[in-house]
Amino acid sequence: MSATAEAGIARKAQHDGDGHGNGQGGHHSPGAHGSVRSYVTGFVLSVVLTAIPFWLVMGGVLGDTLKTSIVIMAFAAVQIVVHMIYFLHMNTKSEGGWTFMALVFTLTLVVITLVGSIWVMYHMDQNMMPMSPHEALQRP
Structure with a gap:
């Protein structure tokens, strides 16, 4: 040449x-790159979504452990969405929508796995033969 x-x-x-x-x-x-404003917004939301559950636990605000756990899991789910939007820049338009479809597929598999595992463990616990404390001590 x-x-x-x-x-x-x-x-x-x-x-x-x-x-x-x-x-x-x-x-x-x-949509691939974020602005400083979007990163700051994501950071502030992440801090708030971390500080509120921390306050709920440390202050014993809700009292009941089950209620507190459910609220913390809800805040965690919202924080995951915030991270995906503001830091990973995932939306229905990026990569022709394929990243969003892959996310939906992954979340579906995770939900099926978690619900199935909890269901199996619950039913195994219900169907196991009870053992008396005396029998438990005599096992080798």
């Missing part, structure tokens, strides 16, 4: 930005 042809290819690659000739200038889709 001649030096002139190589120089022309190099200029085209610099003009295109990424050397692949797709004309995107080396940038990703418009």
Whole structure:
């Protein structure tokens, strides 16, 4: 290849930005990068969503352990969504919607696995033969 042809290819690659000739200038889709404002918003929401459950536990506000656990899990779920939106920039438009579809599929599998595991453990506990304390001490 001649030096002139190589120089022309190099200029085209610099003009295109990424050397692949797709004309995107080396940038990703418009929603791929966050602004400082979105990162700060995500950070503030994360701090608030961490501080509230911490206060609930340390202050004994709800009193009941079950209620507190449910509230903490709800705050954790909201915080996961905040992280996915503000830090991972996941939405229905990024990557043509495939990242969102992969997330939905993953969450479906996780829910099926967790619910199935809890169901199996509950039924195994209910169907096990009870053992008296005397029998438990005599087991080798």
